Amino acid sequence: MPSLLLVEDDPSIRMAIEIALTRQGHQVATAATGEEALEMWQSQRPELVVLDVMLPGIDGFEICRRIRRTDQVPIILLTARSDDIDVVVGLESGADDYVVKPVQPRVLDARIRAVLRRHGNGGPDAGDTAVFGDLVVDRAAMTVTRAGEPISLTPTELKLLVELSRRPGQALSRQQLLRLVWDHDYLGDSRLVDACVQRLRAKVELVPSEPQLIRTVRGIGYRLDPPR
Amino acid sequence: MSRKSDLSRSMVGLRHEGDPTGERVREAHRRHAGVRRRRLRLTGMRARLFAGFLAVAVITAGIITGASYFLIRDALVSRAGSNAKAQLLTDVQQNGQQLQLSTSGQTDTSIADTMAKNGGGVIVLITPRGTAPSDLRFGNQDIPKSFQDAAQTQVVQERRIIYGTPYVLTGTRISPNGPEVYLFTSLESEQAILTELMTIGMVSGGLALVGAFAVAFAATRNVLVPIRRLGHAARMLGQGDLDVRLEVKGTDEIADVSHTFNETAEALARSIAELRAMDAASRRFVADVSHELRTPLTAMTAVTEVLEDVEDADPTTVSAAHLIANETKRLARLVEDLMEISRFDAGTAAMRIEDINLPELIEATLATRGWTAKVMVDAPSLLATRIDARRMDVVIANLVGNALKHGGEPVALSVLDTGPVVIVQVADSGPGIPADALPHIFDRFYKADKARGRSEGSGLGLSIAFENARMHGGELSARNRPEGGAVFTLRFPKAAQGAEADPDAVEQTPTSTDSGSGSGSGSYERPQGVSV
Numbered sequence: 001m002p003s004l005l006l007v008e009d010d011p012s013i014r015m016a017i018e019i020a021l022t023r024q025g026h027q028v029a030t031a032a033t034g035e036e037a038l039e040m041w042q043s044q045r046p047e048l049v050v051l052d053v054m055l056p057g058i059d060g061f062e063i064c065r066r067i068r069r070t071d072q073v074p075i076i077l078l079t080a081r082s083d084d085i086d087v088v089v090g091l092e093s094g095a096d097d098y099v100v101k102p103v104q105p106r107v108l109d110a111r112i113r114a115v116l117r118r119h120g121n122g123g124p125d126a127g128d129t130a131v132f133g134d135l136v137v138d139r140a141a142m143t144v145t146r147a148g149e150p151i152s153l154t155p156t157e158l159k160l161l162v163e164l165s166r167r168p169g170q171a172l173s174r175q176q177l178l179r180l181v182w183d184h185d186y187l188g189d190s191r192l193v194d195a196c197v198q199r200l201r202a203k204v205e206l207v208p209s210e211p212q213l214i215r216t217v218r219g220i221g222y223r224l225d226p227p228r
Numbered sequence: 229m230s231r232k233s234d235l236s237r238s239m240v241g242l243r244h245e246g247d248p249t250g251e252r253v254r255e256a257h258r259r260h261a262g263v264r265r266r267r268l269r270l271t272g273m274r275a276r277l278f279a280g281f282l283a284v285a286v287i288t289a290g291i292i293t294g295a296s297y298f299l300i301r302d303a304l305v306s307r308a309g310s311n312a313k314a315q316l317l318t319d320v321q322q323n324g325q326q327l328q329l330s331t332s333g334q335t336d337t338s339i340a341d342t343m344a345k346n347g348g349g350v351i352v353l354i355t356p357r358g359t360a361p362s363d364l365r366f367g368n369q370d371i372p373k374s375f376q377d378a379a380q381t382q383v384v385q386e387r388r389i390i391y392g393t394p395y396v397l398t399g400t401r402i403s404p405n406g407p408e409v410y411l412f413t414s415l416e417s418e419q420a421i422l423t424e425l426m427t428i429g430m431v432s433g434g435l436a437l438v439g440a441f442a443v444a445f446a447a448t449r450n451v452l453v454p455i456r457r458l459g460h461a462a463r464m465l466g467q468g469d470l471d472v473r474l475e476v477k478g479t480d481e482i483a484d485v486s487h488t489f490n491e492t493a494e495a496l497a498r499s500i501a502e503l504r505a506m507d508a509a510s511r512r513f514v515a516d517v518s519h520e521l522r523t524p525l526t527a528m529t530a531v532t533e534v535l536e537d538v539e540d541a542d543p544t545t546v547s548a549a550h551l552i553a554n555e556t557k558r559l560a561r562l563v564e565d566l567m568e569i570s571r572f573d574a575g576t577a578a579m580r581i582e583d584i585n586l587p588e589l590i591e592a593t594l595a596t597r598g599w600t601a602k603v604m605v606d607a608p609s610l611l612a613t614r615i616d617a618r619r620m621d622v623v624i625a626n627l628v629g630n631a632l633k634h635g636g637e638p639v640a641l642s643v644l645d646t647g648p649v650v651i652v653q654v655a656d657s658g659p660g661i662p663a664d665a666l667p668h669i670f671d672r673f674y675k676a677d678k679a680r681g682r683s684e685g686s687g688l689g690l691s692i693a694f695e696n697a698r699m700h701g702g703e704l705s706a707r708n709r710p711e712g713g714a715v716f717t718l719r720f721p722k723a724a725q726g727a728e729a730d731p732d733a734v735e736q737t738p739t740s741t742d743s744g745s746g747s748g749s750g751s752y753e754r755p756q757g758v759s760v
Contacts, residue, residue: 010523016530023534080522081567084578101522102529102560174582186592187621190582219583219612 003027005046007037007063008078009055020105034058041067048112052078053086061093068094072154074115091195096156097182114183118155130165132213132226135204137165146204156181157200164214164224171217197222277448285440286433293429300425304418309385312398312413315347316383320409324402327353336360350412371410375399379408394419454482458489470497515570521563528556565688569672572695579616579699581724586611586650587643593624603628607643613650614723619696626693627716631656635714650722655715660708669706670694700724
C-alpha cells in the first residue's frame, strides 16, 4: 500500500482529504506545519507528498526545495488557484504536479496514481539504451548517466526524458507530453511541461541556458537531439 | 457591481494604459473636435459678434452721413433760395421801370440779358409781347402753369431739375398786369458740395467698417479664446480626465465661469473617487467572501463522495446525504465563478497565451464534459491560434452548456476562419431568447426565464464567457435565428495579445529549428495519440 504524507494546516481540510484518500486505498500520514512535514518526511520516508502551498512558518515552496535537495520523492501541490504565480513557483521548486482547491477526491487520486506510475515505470521497452553525445538514457534500468556519472532525476523528469528519447529529433507538442508523461488530457496545464523541461535541462545540459539536447521548437514544443 | 460600471471602469483603465493605438484614437478625436471648433459657423458666436460690430459701424456712419447731408443740403438750398430772391428783387428794382417802358421783344431780351449778367443765373421775362429768355434753352416750358399762377401776386420759389441740373426757380410779377420776371439759379455748386460730402461720408464709413472689423476681431478673441478653453476643458472632463482645471484670470464673467468649472470638476473628481473606493471595497468584499468560503468548501468537497456512497442507511438519510453532496458541488462551482468574476473586476485575471489548434481544443472541451455526441461540430481540422487554452475552454463550455440546457438539441458548433479573426458560432434549436432578455443575457445572475428560479449553473457562466472573450480582444454576442433557436457568436483575433507562455521562445533561432530531422519549421504537428 503506497504511503502518502499530507501536509495541510487547516484541520478540517486535512481531515477531509485524509478521509477521502484513505477511502481510495492510500495509507495517509498527516502533518499540520512545515516543520512537522520535514520531520515526518525524514522519519517516515513516504512514497509521495501532497503539499499545501500556504503554510504558516516554512511554506510549501520551501519544503519542496528542501526535499528536492536530497530526495526525488514525487510531490503534488495543493494550491488555491490555477492561474497564479503559486503554480509557477511551486513547479520551479520541484513539484511534479498540482491540484487546485477545492479538489475532487477522484481527481486527486488520479493524479497521485499517475505520478506513482511514473515512479515504477520500467516495463515495455526493456533492453534498449539511447545515447545522445555523452548522455546515456537506459530505458531498461531507468537510469540516466552523463559521461558515466549517474544523474539523479525525479520520476517525472525521467519519464519526460524517456518519452523524448523514444522520438529523437521529433518535436513533441506540450499537449502530447502532458498526455504521455502526466496522463493529463488536452486541457492540462502546459506550464507543467515547461517547468519540468527547465529542471531537466538544469540537470542534463552542460549549459542549461543554451540547451544543446532538449531544444525548444517554436510554436510546437520540445525535441531531443543528439548534440552537433 | 453592474456590468456597465465595470465596462466604463475598464475603459478608463484602457485609456490610462497609454497604448499607442488608444493614444492615436484619442488624438484623432481631439483633432476632429478641433476642426469642428475652428470652422466658422454662420450661427456661431464669432459670426454674430462680427455681424453686430459691423452693423453698428455701418448704421452709425450712415446716420451721421445722412443727417449731415440733409442738414447741409437744406442750409445750402435755403441760402441759395434767399440769395435768388434777393437778387430777383434787386433786378426788378433796377430794371423794373425800364421793363415797364419797353415796347419791343428785342428790348425785353436785352433787359433780360442785363439782368442775368448783373446777378448770374438765367432770366426769363414774360411780357405781353412774348417770352424773353437770357438763355435760349430756357423758356415758357420750364415754368409750370401753377407756379406762374402763384407768381401773379407774390414772389414764389421752387426747385426744379432742368436738363439734369438742379435749379431754384424764383418768379414774380412786377405790377398787376405788368411783365413777369423769372430767375433760374443753378444749384450746381451746392450739388458739388453735397457730392463731395457724400464721398467723404462713404470713405469715413468704410474706415469705420475697417475699424469695427479690427475691434470685432479683438473682442471675439478676448471672448472666444476663454470660451474655447472652457469648452476644451469641459470636453476633457467628459472624456474622463478629472484633473483638468482652468486658469482663472481677472474678475469678469468668464473668470466666474472658470471658477465654477474648477469647483465642479473638483467635486466630480471627489465623488468619482468616493464611488470608485466604494466599488473597489464591495468588489474586494466579494473576493474576500469567496475566498473565505473556499476553505470549508475544500473540506466539504473532499468528503462529498463519502455522502454519495451512503446506501445502507434509511431512505431519508440517503436522500439528505445525496442532497448535501450535490449542493456542495453547486456551491463550489458558484464560489469558483464568483472568484473568477472578482479577478476580472480586480483586473488580476492573467492571460496565458499558447499555440493552440482550436478544433482540437473544442474536441477536448466537448469530450471532457461528455458532450461529443450531442454537438454537431463543423470546423476545419487545423486552425492554429494563439489563445489562452483554459479561458477558451471556459468560453466554449459555457456556450455549449447553455445551448444544451436552455436551448435544446441539436446544438451546432461551427468554426469559421476569416483570416485574422476566428468566428465560433453555437446555435441551438430551442425557443430562442426572449427579446426583452437579449440585452441582458450577459449580465451577472441574469435569468432569461424568470419562472426558472433555480438552475444548475451559477448564473455567471455567460458573464464569465463574455469577459474571457474580451480578454482575448474578442467579443461575444447573442441573437435569435430567423428559423428559430438562439445563436451565440464569438469573434476573436487569431493571435491574442497577452503574456507569452513560452518561456524560452526567444532563445530559439530559426536555423536551429530547421536542423531537426522530422519537423519542418512552421508546420504544425498533430499530437499523436489524441483522438480527433
